[in-house]
Amino acid sequence: MEIYEGDFEEIQEVDSKLVKLAKVMTGIVVTNDFNLNKVCEFQKVPVLNINDLANAVKPIVLPGxxxxxxxxxxGKEQNQGVAYLDDGTMIVVEEGKNYIGQHIEVVITSVLQTSAGRMIFAKPKLLEKAL
Structure with a gap:
């Protein structure tokens, strides 16, 4: 790591200064800012998006x-319960309200990727056996 004490006074925007600095030092921009990420890609400046890195190390779960x-x-809907993976990913457990406070096995029914992150939907394995 190297600390740069200078400034690009002719440039007003902070993002533009970061891009210029990366070019001058042949460095890499590390960010979680979506727009800065796109500017770097457009300017052909190497960029590492922290959100992409975090998503890459999240466990993969599949229906079934x-x-x-x-x-x-x-949960928000009637009879839902909510659980979380170790990485903070929310699991909505259909018919899970009666299991609040309990450790149970669930079967993944679907996975939804949203702009806010990933949501997993599941149902108690106990219910699957009964059906």
């Missing part, structure tokens, strides 16, 4: 997979 979780709280 069984996970052991602890149902923590109510």
């Amino acid at each position: 997979e069984v996970l052991a979780v602890q149902v923590i709280k109510d």
Whole structure:
């Protein structure tokens, strides 16, 4: 790591200064800012997006997979429970309200990627056996 004490006084925007600095030092911009990431790509400046890195190390879960979780709280819809993976990913457990505070096995039914992150939908494995 190297600290740069200078400034690019002719440039007003902070993002533009970062891009210029990366070019001058042949460095890499590390950011979680979506717009700065796009500017760097457009300017052909190497960029590492922290969100992409975080997503790359998240465990992959697929429909049909069984996970052991602890149902923590109510979901938004009736009879839902909510659990979380170790990385903070929310698991919505359909028919999970009665299991709040308990450790149960759930079967993944679907995975939804949103701009806010990934949501996993599941149902208790106990219910799957009963059906």
